[in-house]
Amino acid sequence: MSLRSREPLIFDRSVPGKVGLDLPKLDVPLPKDTRPAHLKRTSFDALPSCSEPDVIRHFTKLSLWNYGLDQGMYPLGSCTMKHNPRLNEKVAAIPGFADSHPMAPDATVQGNLALIYTLQEWLKEITGLAGVTLQPSAGAAGELTGVMLIRAYHVSRGGKRRVILIPDSAHGTNPATAAMAGYDVVDVASAADGTVSFEDITDAVTGRVKKGLLSVIAEYKEDIAGLMVTNPNTLGIFEHRIDEICKRIHEVGGLVYMDGANMNALVGVARPGDFGIDAMHMNLHKTMSTPHGGGGPGAGPVLCTAALEPFLPKPVVVRDTVKVGEGEVPHHTYRWNWDRPQSIGKVHTYFGNFGMLVRALTYCLSHGGDGLRDATLRAIVNANYIRKELEGIYNLPIKTATMHEVVFNDANQTKNDVSTLDIAKRLIDYGFHPPTIYFPTIVHGSLMIEPTESESKEELDAFIDAMKLIAKESEENPDLLHQAPVTAPLRRMDETTAARKPVLRWTKAPV
């Protein structure tokens, strides 16, 4: 990244009379104006007038102020920033897929339906669950779909349950989802080893008691619709009593939802269906490497047990086997089934972020079952290598074995008045994207590092060296860290003013 002067807003580059798009010649008569006078578009106040080179240069310059995955390690914990294979982009752009229409007759989109069916089969085998929908657009949308399934299940059995239990280590989308699905959220404490606590936990400092799973179950019993649990959890730790958690919740008639954001640590190694999980989502934009796009689009398929299958969003894809003559290989046709009386309805206008599903299946086919497992194991090796090399230099607040990510904090640096934020910003100066910081919230000052399987030993070593150097700097020259970043296009931003006096769009300067 260079320190060239900044690219202005496009609105300041606009020169009336310029065009960036020439219209095709109109080959039909000019239209009659049928609009009521008060519904005629009068003006545009911001749309800029620019040529194609203006616009390309504008965005290209802007892009140079971004850090991307191909520049170096991007160890955002929980976000799984793994390599984005270029083949996947190429395949998603094949016109047969890209130009297909969601309302086209089933007989004309057999390739799409076969693709959806095939990806579903892969995800079922990977998770060990029987039902699946690819409709949800992202992880949070998957969570909402899953909790809606749980709700529909209880309603179908005449039950009216009010509460969803959520461990305090959960991602914010879990409680937000439960509330959006009409439930009250009840927290469950985490034990010292970072996993869901069965017993109550007394805070050593405040003396406050946080309830563990057993007392929460005893308190809410038949009012419990379900529990949402992340596994491996947001500390990168496998919930080793997950089967027992499921059993306890099932005993009071509740169901268990698994946030599968960290499924990249389990593929080929263990299957949620074998733990007793009733429903879960996977983030294809994490585990299956569909690109994050600077904030999306994602894809959050939901998998569930046979008992929940009737409630899945509609339509569902069905495969029919076409009978053929003796000795011939039967072939298949596919169709959407809309006749699903118990379905929760729709959670996406059409069938989900199909373009991301194309990429995900491409990823699956490339890896194969063996390659997927290999990727899982390498992600775990890489995270444990970082853990080993940095433990002691950085404080490891929870010592339990970790899988694909590791959470340190700034406890060793605070004595020099150096915080997690300072460490993160200094990493920018060394050419890395910072890890996820201050999440999970149950660890004070978390630095959550997820290298993924895509990083070579060379890159891991470079990152480790940078982290060690920063620890040294925090002893010798903490002000270097307070000032960081110094090599980025901008220095630290005033976020307080941004929120207090929000400027959320450009407006024309008054003349």
Added chain:
Amino acid sequence: MRYLPTAAAEDRALLDAIGANRAEDLLTGVPDHLKLHRALDLPATSSELEVLREMERLAGLNTRFAASFLGAGAYAHFIPSAIDHQISRQEWFTAYTPYQPEISQGTLQHIFEYQTLVCDLTGLDMTNASLYDGGTSCLEAALMAVRVQKKRAKVLVSSGLHPHYLAVIRAGFAAHEELKLVEVALKDGVTDPVDLAAKLDETVAAVLVGYPNFLGAVEDIKVLSDLAHAKGALLISVTQEAMAFGWLQAPGKAGADMACGEAMSFGNSTNFGGPYLGFLAVKDAFKREIPGRVVGQTHDLDGRTGYVLTLTAREQHIRRDKATSNICSNQGLIALRANIFLQLAGPEGLKGLAEQNVAKAQYLRERLLELPDWDVPFEAPYFNEFVLHHTGDIATMNEALIAEGILPGLDLTPYGHKNCVLWCATELNTRTQIEHLIEVLARVASVVG
């Protein structure tokens, strides 16, 4: 496996450093009885060439059409070549949500510009960085209206909304016993003002109306918003074809308090329904209730202008179960496509494209009405879609059209409009295509007739 960068010797070095013999030894946290003690029952690793061939085979099973007259919420428009090139830069498509503003100014400034353009198109004060799609934008808008309008728990939805949008709202509302959803009937293809007036009262938080609606008709949102406002309800316009903003007045300037919908038309293929681009724009007074990411302008320590994610106190990572929504990842890259598209189009391009859509649709409709078996079920202004009633057999017609490489308009029979077809024409439809369509239809009519 070509995507895994570690050589065997390096693997050994990593494991030695950790003190493990094999990678499997690191799974000590997973109880043995919960491990999968077999290989996944899936095919083996494949080369890029093999995978490409397989995916091309699947794509080849789809019918490629020479011409399409199908819209219904998913519109094929021209995509300037610059868009694919630009969004393929790794700086855009591989990056995560811009959590670290110092090295994400590209994404942040783009979102700020995108927000500006959505406000311009909708005539409203503020918007977010995007929502998933048209259907979920309606659900978010309806839930937001109930939050803004404290003590009002009913939402009215026009039956003219896209049926799938209605299904998404219904599914979301089913979870909330305290909330009510009531449909308002259509009359002559648009929301019936008499039925709306009858259903409006002090418990109604908002009214959602298509603009244009699912039948392609341009609703008079001025009249409808006056009715809503008289009872203290908000008017939410729902636009499933954002290209119409080049022709129709900004909803915020015609009485809407909020505007939501689908903006896939700006630079995207139809992609079998996704990824698309949900949007939601609102009046300034509601800004702290909007769902999702919002970017704001600020400055750095040296006073240089820059951009950050802001108003985060609404969001799930801060407010958890009190957040305005659960949304986290949105449709970032699709918003970028829309932003590039709009900057290339500019005011003249957008107006011009919109006009061409109107011209093509009018020409198509006139030509269809020259045929003996098409008539007009209702008269209403339309943008690039309209409904005609067919006296012939729609299945027979569709078969003939598909055989000729033409994707027909949508048969509305399953959607409550018997023997009606929703036709769409955009700037992509040439006069020759339209003439070919008419020729095939005339042939079908003469055979049947």
